[in-house]
Amino acid sequence: MNKALRNPLIYILFVLPAFILFLAFFIYPIYTAIDNSFTSWNGISKDVKYIGFDNYATAMSDVAFWKSVKNNVYFILFSCLVQVPLIVIFSLLIANVKRLKGLYKTAVFAPSIMSTAVIGILWGFIYNPDFGLMNQLLGLFGVEPIYWLSDKNWAMLSILITNAWQWTGFYIVMVLAAIISIPKELDEAAAIDGATGWQRAMKITLPLVMPIISVVIMLSIAGAMKAADIILVMTKGGPAGSTDVMATYMIRYAITSFKHGFGNSIAVLIFVFTMIITALYQVLIARRNERIEY
Amino acid sequence: MRAMKKLIPHIFLMAYLLVILYPFLFVLFSSVKTDNQSIAANPFGLPDTFVLDNYVNAWVNAKISTYFWNSLYIGVLSACLSILFAAMLAFAITRMRYNRISAILFQCILLGMLIPNNSLMLPIYGIMRQLDILNTHMALILPYVANAIPFSVIILAAFMRSLPGEIEEAAVIDGLRSGGLFARIILPLTVPAIVTVFIINFLGNWNEFLLANYFLSNDELRTLPVRMVGFRDAYNMNYAQMSAGIVFSVLPVLIIYAILQEKIIEGVTAGSVKG
Numbered sequence: 001m002n003k004a005l006r007n008p009l010i011y012i013l014f015v016l017p018a019f020i021l022f023l024a025f026f027i028y029p030i031y032t033a034i035d036n037s038f039t040s041w042n043g044i045s046k047d048v049k050y051i052g053f054d055n056y057a058t059a060m061s062d063v064a065f066w067k068s069v070k071n072n073v074y075f076i077l078f079s080c081l082v083q084v085p086l087i088v089i090f091s092l093l094i095a096n097v098k099r100l101k102g103l104y105k106t107a108v109f110a111p112s113i114m115s116t117a118v119i120g121i122l123w124g125f126i127y128n129p130d131f132g133l134m135n136q137l138l139g140l141f142g143v144e145p146i147y148w149l150s151d152k153n154w155a156m157l158s159i160l161i162t163n164a165w166q167w168t169g170f171y172i173v174m175v176l177a178a179i180i181s182i183p184k185e186l187d188e189a190a191a192i193d194g195a196t197g198w199q200r201a202m203k204i205t206l207p208l209v210m211p212i213i214s215v216v217i218m219l220s221i222a223g224a225m226k227a228a229d230i231i232l233v234m235t236k237g238g239p240a241g242s243t244d245v246m247a248t249y250m251i252r253y254a255i256t257s258f259k260h261g262f263g264n265s266i267a268v269l270i271f272v273f274t275m276i277i278t279a280l281y282q283v284l285i286a287r288r289n290e291r292i293e294y
Numbered sequence: 295m296r297a298m299k300k301l302i303p304h305i306f307l308m309a310y311l312l313v314i315l316y317p318f319l320f321v322l323f324s325s326v327k328t329d330n331q332s333i334a335a336n337p338f339g340l341p342d343t344f345v346l347d348n349y350v351n352a353w354v355n356a357k358i359s360t361y362f363w364n365s366l367y368i369g370v371l372s373a374c375l376s377i378l379f380a381a382m383l384a385f386a387i388t389r390m391r392y393n394r395i396s397a398i399l400f401q402c403i404l405l406g407m408l409i410p411n412n413s414l415m416l417p418i419y420g421i422m423r424q425l426d427i428l429n430t431h432m433a434l435i436l437p438y439v440a441n442a443i444p445f446s447v448i449i450l451a452a453f454m455r456s457l458p459g460e461i462e463e464a465a466v467i468d469g470l471r472s473g474g475l476f477a478r479i480i481l482p483l484t485v486p487a488i489v490t491v492f493i494i495n496f497l498g499n500w501n502e503f504l505l506a507n508y509f510l511s512n513d514e515l516r517t518l519p520v521r522m523v524g525f526r527d528a529y530n531m532n533y534a535q536m537s538a539g540i541v542f543s544v545l546p547v548l549i550i551y552a553i554l555q556e557k558i559i560e561g562v563t564a565g566s567v568k569g
Contacts, residue, residue, distance in 0.1 A: 005389060005390045005391045005462070005466075005472055005475075006390065006391045006392070007390075007471070007472055010386075010390075010471075010472045010473060011386050011390050011392055014382040014383065014385060014386035014390075014476070015382075015383055015386045015387070015399065017379045017382065017383075018379040018380055018382065018383035018403075018443050018447065019383065019399065019402075021379065021436075021439060021440040021443055022402070022403060022406060022440065022443055022444070024421070024440065025414070025418060025436070025437055025440030025441065026405075026406045026409055026414070026440070026444075028417075028421070029414045029417035029418050029421065030409070030414070030417070032417040032420060032421070033413065033414070033416065033417040036417070036420070043420065043423070090306075090307070090310060093303045093306055093307055094307065096303060097300075097303050097304060097307065098300075099304075100304070100307075103311075104307050104310075104311065105559070106555050106559075107311050107314055107315060108310065108311070108314060109555075109559055110314065110548070110551060111314060112562070113497055113501075113547060113551055113558060113562070114501065114544060114547055115500070115501035115503065115518075115519040115522075115543065115547070116501065116503060116519075117501070117503040117519035117520070117522060117523055118501075118519060118522055118540060118543050118544060120523075121522055121523065121526045121536070121540060122317060122318075122321055122540055123317070124526070125320075125321065125324075125533055125536065125537070125540075126317055126320065128533070130330075130334060131330060131333045131334035131337060131533070133316075133317065133320050133337065136334075136337040136338070165313070165314070165317075169314065170562070170563075173559055173563055174563045177563060222410065225410050226410055226411070226412050228412055228504060229503040229504050229507075232503075232504075232507070233503070233523055247412045247413075247415075250413075250416065251415075251416075251504075251508070254416050254419075255416075255419065255508055260416070260420065263416050264416055264417065267413040267414070267415075267416045267417065268413070270410060270412065270413040271409070271410060271413040274410040274413070278408075
């Protein structure tokens with residue numbers, strides 16, 4: 001028995017392919033990113049000059065960089081303050097209806113399996129100032145056409161709405177699964193004791209799904225730090241850098257204008273910022289949510 | 295009163311459903327209208343006469359068939375390779391008797407889930423250039439395979455761990471070695487989890503945009519999402535034709551979703567992969 005399952009050669013053979021790929025595409029890139037971030041390398045030439053922390057200093061003193069950080073923060077705040085309440089409300093609503101539950105779940109989830117690029121194109125059409133759905137709809141109420149994606153006061157909000165439209169349903173389904181897994185008896189007991197639907201939702205269901213909401217917030221933060229394709233497709237960071245996030249800022253410098261070293265320093269900063277926010281969230285908020293067993 | 299109370303949640307949910315589904319209908323309706331003028335004149339409903347030319351033109355102008363096959367083959371091949379490698383690793387760490395090393399390996403792989411992957415895009419771009427495979431499909435397949443490994447290992451390992459030990463005892467007594475045990479016993483039993491993981495990986499690869507956009511510059515090699523954006527930039531004067539293009543690229547995913555929605559929802563939420 002043990003002989004068949006203790007064969008070092010076979011073990012290594014089975015572990016190696018996946019592990020080499022893991023090292024090559026997760027660990028090694030982190031190392032090269034850190035290494036290159038201290039150089040002024042353009043990504044092509046043979047001679048690589050180390051310039052210490054200059055790239056980081058350049059980034060820190062660039063107003064456009066801080067603007068992109070601010071937009072990442074908007075992304076996070078919009079997810080946590082607008083999306084999360086909607087997610088909770090709608091998952092409670094779906095959990096409590098008897099009919100059409102399957103339809104709601106399926107339909108709500110659909111946008112999240114689609115290509116962000118195509119969603120970006122679709123919403124670019126909806127935001128079209130002349131005949132897009134948004135202005136046509138607002139036009140019915142006599143609102144003047146708004147240049148959603150080319151007006152720097154509206155562009156960021158337009159992207160946030162699109163992003164929320166794509167991902168809210170995904171999280172609703174996650175929270176819904178958690179709500180459904182709560183034993184019925186808890187709710188019934190509270191109902192017998194005379195609790196109203198509202199009281200049961202607030203005092204029984206919500207506290208019990210707090211851990212999963214915490215996961216949703218974590219994933220939203222990770223998603224907000226990752227967002228790049230939706231911006232590239234819809235506005236390319238414009239108008240005038242007003243929708244740039246850290247990732248698009250990085251891409252612009254590193255690939256489009258060959259500042260490979262500088263781009264890598266931004267990659268390291270994205271990594272560090274994501275880790276800091278995740279750690280802060282874990283320490284300050286998530287720590288209090290223990291696992292719930294029924 | 296009671297009926298009213300039951301109706302209220304449905305009103306809110308229907309409103310939400312409308313917000314989700316109407317944009318798709320809007321594109322579908324627009325795709326059978328003649329041009330921008332007729333979209334502007336009648337934005338919300340169906341046109342009086344259906345024009346199917348847009349579909350033909352989009353298919354020809356956007357050369358959708360080429361890009362469709364590129365996406366399909368890259369997506370399927372990468373998903374299969376990551377499942378094979380992930381299943382082998384999962385088998386080794388859950389079923390073979392090297393518990394300490396296996397625990398360390400598994401923790402390493404879990405770490406991979408935490409790394410924000412667009413901060414890795416640039417260094418990977420550098421590696422691809424060093425390997426001199428930029429602008430070939432390998433430049434997408436390798437990162438796609440690697441990127442899916444942590445998630446696939448986690449799901450497959452969880453599933454394999456739940457298989458009873460008696461199965462392999464019986465197999466070993468019947469004379470199977472570890473290789474045969476993996477290929478003939480464990481792998482077939484893991485098929486339900488493999489299907490889920492395959493769909494998730496495939497959809498992720500099919501939809502991927504960032505790497506596909508920057509790692510390939512040869513037009514013939516591009517994938518469907520990248521091509522759609524290029525098509526939008528080239529034909530954004532003609533929204534009716536663009537809508538037809540959107541329909542082409544959304545339809546395959548919607549069909550897969552309609553057939554396999556339970557598996558997809560279960561898989562995506564289990565791994566909680568996003569984007």
